[in-house]
Amino acid sequence: VPAHRVTIADVAAMSGVSVATVSRALLDYPQVNAKTRERVAQAARALGYLPNRAARSLVLRATQTFGLLIPDATDPIHGQLVAGFEQEAAAAGYTVILANGFDSPERERRALETFVMHRADGIALIGSILSQPEARATVRPSPIVFVNGEHPSLAGNHSDLPTGCIRADDALGIDAAVAHLIEEGYRRFAYVGSPGYASDLTRRRAVARSLKRAGVVGRLQVYVSRAGAWEVEAGLAASIAGDRPDVVLCYDDKLALSLLNALGKLGVRVPQDVGVVGFDDIPFARLSSPGLTTIAQPAENLGSRAAAMLLDAIKTGTMARSARLPVTLIVRESTRPSGRTSGAAAQPDDRATRRITPPARGRSGAR
Amino acid sequence: VPAHRVTIADVAAMSGVSVATVSRALLDYPQVNAKTRERVAQAARALGYLPNRAARSLVLRATQTFGLLIPDATDPIHGQLVAGFEQEAAAAGYTVILANGFDSPERERRALETFVMHRADGIALIGSILSQPEARATVRPSPIVFVNGEHPSLAGNHSDLPTGCIRADDALGIDAAVAHLIEEGYRRFAYVGSPGYASDLTRRRAVARSLKRAGVVGRLQVYVSRAGAWEVEAGLAASIAGDRPDVVLCYDDKLALSLLNALGKLGVRVPQDVGVVGFDDIPFARLSSPGLTTIAQPAENLGSRAAAMLLDAIKTGTMARSARLPVTLIVRESTRPSGRTSGAAAQPDDRATRRITPPARGRSGAR
């Protein structure tokens, strides 16, 4: 066993053939002699030979590598996306290069450049705050997909580019949530946002629109949480406790769970005094007490779908249309108007989750 | 702007110099003429040239790349590790290749091979179930670090290899927790484990040892949860509810939070009826109600430390000694014996968290 990294030449020497034959044998070219192939395989195994991808990439002009940019691996929802993406990519023989953007445009740009230097065959941007044209331009000609893009231009009712974008259909989920809540008797709605995210604005507007469409009068009360991801300001909880809306929809589950906690400390009962709704359905949403009603984002699917789109683009040469993946309203205890929930320990698991999947839109393309 | 990927030759052509000069100019070799350097830089910028890492790796015999294997990106604690690792690596100009092992030895092996094919300059294994010698052998001669290794041989009081291993000092944290709990008056201890993890056995034994050392009589009651990561079997919660130990220490926070939830549904009050302690201090541990007492693992530090060790090994040529990072006992409401916690809304935040950092051991090397 040589001291240096073993190369194809070592295998060739050991099996007494040329490097070309080794290459062909290892790549299972049909025209190599069975015995030769076997001899080569044996030598390769004996030497622990594994081909150098850099060398191979150079000649093939393909790296079998994807670049994946996420805002922050710490967030459970991003973790699920990563898992889905990595799994789909790995299954197709692709390796994933990961970069955290931390919501900073400079870091995101640097990450894109890294991907380009590695000549990633495909690139996925999760919750990126870069504009789609800019990102496209810097990675060209590699295919690129945007998942839940957060560039300011995407806020509200503006739309993704017609191709290569994937996102959860927030609006549809919010429609379902609002409809459900109204049916349950809620009237005074509030929204707690996390400023700076395009999807925050989108969700807020979707709530307002749903309410208007449903004929609920009165302005949507809006609160803003500027605290870190895992907490809400004491003042925020206090003013909600004071205003006592019927129900508050939160930008995401982290915010909702933090609020749940803060309200509890203030002695505000959920759902009796105020209902709380989250967004994402992270695993902890069902572990809080009360369990959190939320709009489930198909995080892992978003991830695997992103990888699948890249794979497809590589195969066919054209990027698929943008898509909106369906969400599911998950009703737990944080939105059960008083009295409805009876005997506590009776059927502990039956009183639990209700799932409502909104009917799909006409087509899943861009709006 | 050429249609194909721009190469160093394009830059050379545009700036009217040889490729060698372009290379030197871009690498800031001191001996290139200032004007030439400027002309080259301009051309490179104009063309959007970014050097091909594969080509560079080939000649430099270094890829500026780290391989990172985690069990599952979905777990918040792993997410934090990834974040810490990626940040430290990126700061030093290294790119991270990520692979999920999903607790499967085959997948882990495949991941290691991928890292080798990419000729990663360093490799970090988080919670790997592979044996350290095997892993070392397959990636040789790349430096490799093991973070919280989970190979069966590491269970109980067996120890890591003397070099290249990092883990949280579970035992010390458990000592602190047990001491605190005893002081608070708890006597009948139980442990809920998640079978199959080496650290599960380690923690269980550490609890038993701490109890013995503290002179607590009676056997440690042990429960086992075989359900998925985010739930406990109804039967498990029921038997704990029936046995009513004073306090139950859980393998990790996910398990503890699930148990908290399950006990709540059974009408068992925490901490009045039974105390609950977790392990990790994931962000949600402070959002549950009651807040979860737990042993905080320095997840992000473990990640950045792993990257730092690899960087150091690359620079110095030798891998640093194994290390145990300190943990912190975080006392929240899930272990407050009845009565202690008075006026609810009085000082909502002051009654909160207490942090206890165990004194460091003599040295942080392997035991």
Added chain:
DNA sequence: CTGAAAGCGCTAACAG
């Protein structure tokens, strides 16, 4: 200070 040339490890024609 700059250019020519060799070569990193591998695959893909092109001849045998």
Added chain:
DNA sequence: CTGTTAGCGCTTTCAG
């Protein structure tokens, strides 16, 4: 069926 040869894009002697 197999060997020879020519690069892939880049860095680095070695000469000017």
